Amino acid sequence: MKILLQAVFLRPLLTAMIALRSLRRNKLRSILTALGIIIGVASVVAMVAVGNGAQARIEGQVAALGQNLLLIFAGNRHSGGVNSGLGSASALTLADARALSTEIVDIVATSPEITTTGQAIANGRNWSTTVAGESPDYLKIRDWKLSEGSMFTDREVRSSAKVAIIGTKTARELFGPLDPMGQTVRVQNMPFVIIGVLASKGAGMGGQNQDDRLIIPYTTVMKRLTGDKYLRMINIQVASADRMDSAQQQITNLLRQRHRLSEGRDNDFNILNQKEIADTVGSISEIITMMLGAIAGMSLLVGGIGIMNIMLVSVTERTREIGIRVAVGAQASDILTQFLIEAITLSLLGGTIGVLSGIGLSKLVGMFADFQAIVSPGSIVLAFSVSFAIGVFFGFYPARKAAKLDPIDALRYE
Amino acid sequence: MNMPATQPVIQLRDVAKVYRTGEVEVHAVRRVSLDIQRGEFVAVMGASGSGKSTLMNILGCLDRPTSGSYLLDDVNVSGLSRGQLATLRNRKLGFVFQSFNLLARTSALENVELPMFYSKPLIRLREQRARATVALQKVGLGDRLGHHPSQLSGGQQQRIAIARALVNEPELVLADEPTGNLDSRTSIEIMGFFQELNDSGITIVMVTHELDIASYCKRIVVMRDGEVLSDKLNNERRLADSERAALNEAEKKADLAKP
Numbered sequence: 001m002k003i004l005l006q007a008v009f010l011r012p013l014l015t016a017m018i019a020l021r022s023l024r025r026n027k028l029r030s031i032l033t034a035l036g037i038i039i040g041v042a043s044v045v046a047m048v049a050v051g052n053g054a055q056a057r058i059e060g061q062v063a064a065l066g067q068n069l070l071l072i073f074a075g076n077r078h079s080g081g082v083n084s085g086l087g088s089a090s091a092l093t094l095a096d097a098r099a100l101s102t103e104i105v106d107i108v109a110t111s112p113e114i115t116t117t118g119q120a121i122a123n124g125r126n127w128s129t130t131v132a133g134e135s136p137d138y139l140k141i142r143d144w145k146l147s148e149g150s151m152f153t154d155r156e157v158r159s160s161a162k163v164a165i166i167g168t169k170t171a172r173e174l175f176g177p178l179d180p181m182g183q184t185v186r187v188q189n190m191p192f193v194i195i196g197v198l199a200s201k202g203a204g205m206g207g208q209n210q211d212d213r214l215i216i217p218y219t220t221v222m223k224r225l226t227g228d229k230y231l232r233m234i235n236i237q238v239a240s241a242d243r244m245d246s247a248q249q250q251i252t253n254l255l256r257q258r259h260r261l262s263e264g265r266d267n268d269f270n271i272l273n274q275k276e277i278a279d280t281v282g283s284i285s286e287i288i289t290m291m292l293g294a295i296a297g298m299s300l301l302v303g304g305i306g307i308m309n310i311m312l313v314s315v316t317e318r319t320r321e322i323g324i325r326v327a328v329g330a331q332a333s334d335i336l337t338q339f340l341i342e343a344i345t346l347s348l349l350g351g352t353i354g355v356l357s358g359i360g361l362s363k364l365v366g367m368f369a370d371f372q373a374i375v376s377p378g379s380i381v382l383a384f385s386v387s388f389a390i391g392v393f394f395g396f397y398p399a400r401k402a403a404k405l406d407p408i409d410a411l412r413y414e
Numbered sequence: 415m416n417m418p419a420t421q422p423v424i425q426l427r428d429v430a431k432v433y434r435t436g437e438v439e440v441h442a443v444r445r446v447s448l449d450i451q452r453g454e455f456v457a458v459m460g461a462s463g464s465g466k467s468t469l470m471n472i473l474g475c476l477d478r479p480t481s482g483s484y485l486l487d488d489v490n491v492s493g494l495s496r497g498q499l500a501t502l503r504n505r506k507l508g509f510v511f512q513s514f515n516l517l518a519r520t521s522a523l524e525n526v527e528l529p530m531f532y533s534k535p536l537i538r539l540r541e542q543r544a545r546a547t548v549a550l551q552k553v554g555l556g557d558r559l560g561h562h563p564s565q566l567s568g569g570q571q572q573r574i575a576i577a578r579a580l581v582n583e584p585e586l587v588l589a590d591e592p593t594g595n596l597d598s599r600t601s602i603e604i605m606g607f608f609q610e611l612n613d614s615g616i617t618i619v620m621v622t623h624e625l626d627i628a629s630y631c632k633r634i635v636v637m638r639d640g641e642v643l644s645d646k647l648n649n650e651r652r653l654a655d656s657e658r659a660a661l662n663e664a665e666k667k668a669d670l671a672k673p
Contacts, residue, residue, distance in 0.1 A: 010536055011536065014531060014536070018531065021520075021524070025519045025520070320515065321517055321518075323515070324515045324516075324517065324528070325528070325532070326500065327474075327476065327503065327509055327515075328503065328504060328509065328528055328529040328532065328578070329500050329501065329503045329504020329505070329529055329532040329533070329582075330500060330531075330532045331497050331500050331501075331532070332496065332497065332500075333497075334532060407476050408471055408476050408477055411476075411511065411515060
């Protein structure tokens with residue numbers, strides 16, 4: 001029992017002590033060797049953290065679009081080879097929107113949208129902004145909150161009321177520090193009473209500022225501002241995520257039927273499915289994270305080769321030491337273990353310092369970028385185990401070389 | 415087990431060592447038979463190429479003979495594996511080399527502890543330290559425990575090596591040109607150590623090519639072309655004490671002769 005304990009536990013401990021002593025004897029070289037691993041591990045941890053952070057940020061932006069969202073855009077109009085872009089075709093009507101919400105059960109909310117730009121005037125200042133006509137459901141569909149006041153009602157939609165919800169950016173430009181609630185803002189000489197202020201949402205997916213807008217009833221835009229009969233798009237909320245695809249199919253069918261599109265003709269509308277956007281964006285950012293990780297992994301590999309290099313040099317340089325140890329009774333396994341432990345210690349030391357500096361680096365990136373780098377425990381565990389494996393893998397060959405040395409040659413080595 | 419007093423520590427029977435370098439066979443040692451008793455102090459002499467170093471490597475269990483048998487303390491060494499040889503070296507042999515072979519940047523104490531690291535069963539670290547300290551005190555370096563080899567003179571370094579050779583209480587101390595790198599005064603001092611050790615009962619085999627160093631030993635074996643040329647007891651044995659006294663006398667005279 002005692003002998004077993006010694007063989008399994010105490011002897012490796014003793015060998016570890018020898019290994020640590022010899023690392024301490026060569027401080028500078030040990031640190032330089034570990035540096036390769038430090039840089040490798042730090043860059044893996046930091047890169048993956050930055051990738052994760054960016055991914056979370058992008059996914060957050062997609063989620064901020066709303067919940068289970070389908071956006072139906074009027075199709076693009078071709079006239080004489082000129083493509084006027086999404087939403088330009090005069091295809092979607094209010095009747096379409098009503099038909100969708102009444103005939104498709106999976107749709108829980110719709111908001112027909114017409115936008116125009118106009119010069120908003122209030123408080124003696126003016127500011128060019130987007131005026132969006134929406135239904136009262138819009139905020140719910142887009143998962144948007146009001147910081148003050150309340151949304152206009154269906155009654156106000158029916159009466160084409162001259163009320164407006166104002167974005168924070170627009171409010172700041174027009175009213176400065178003043179409270180915009182109850183104030184009047186004029187667009188195209190028409191006074192609108194501000195009944196609500198949007199919570200700030202920041203830049204959208206395309207980088208445009210979502211806080212610079214006025215939201216008014218869609219009927220008001222159609223009847224009082226532009227006179228348009230056609231919608232730019234329809235915002236739709238579907239009951240649940242797993243109904244998204246079937247809802248999209250039903251909408252397509254219904255709209256094709258309503259627009260009398262014969263078989264073989266293209267849709268005159270486009271449907272953006274939030275889930276698809278999220279999936280696409282998610283997989284792209286995952287690939288980016290993986291690429292960052294892979295590049296960092298290369299430097300980890302280079303660090304490993306550095307360890308092997310130094311260990312090989314060290315074995316040659318310490319041939320005589322090995323000869324002495326073997327002469328006084330060291331077994332081949334003692335020498336093997338000693339050099340293996342030296343390599344593993346170097347790589348684990350590098351791993352520890354690397355993880356710490358990787359975390360530091362991630363924090364630093366978070367301070368300069370507009371997102372927080374997310375250090376995942378997984379990447380730390382991975383970096384650690386990889387650096388341990390590197391120590392074993394790249395340490396084994398030099399260690400075996402040392403263990404195989406002939407003591408007579410080793411003692412004579414100059 | 416009680417060994418009879420007449421049982422030799424070393425029994426070589428028709429030992430030969432052949433090296434093969436390409437097509438050429440080199441007979442480094444041919445048919446050497448030799449008995450060394452407990453308590454002997456033997457010098458193995460010979461010119462370079464005489465096979466004395468090869469014989470030393472075989473005696474030191476660093477190398478195995480091509481043919482013949484070698485019994486060390488009644489154990490047949492010829493049939494042992496590398497690992498078993500290492501264990502044997504650790505238990506029964508102590509080495510002293512020409513170039514000291516100490517670990518650089520390592521304290522005297524840690525150098526002397528080295529053989530005990532590899533002892534089986536394990537020796538407690540505290541005991542290792544205690545035994546190494548005692549061994550260094552014996553060779554007169556009790557006040558240099560923490561010094562590194564580079565901070566010590568050649569004679570002091572060789573004394574560390576002797577302490578290292580003795581720390582595991584070996585059956586046999588093998589010395590390979592132990593004074594080869596030392597001046598004559600220090601050489602006398604080191605030979606004095608060996609004589610003291612031998613007086614206390616330790617068996618010593620020493621390789622040298624210098625006759626005046628060999629003449630400190632009790633028995634001189636001369637080798638040539640891989641064979642034992644002569645094997646005689648040394649009747650005109652020098653003693654380190656009187657040699658040192660003579661050296662001092664000579665120096666004093668030289669000093670007086672100066673104007």
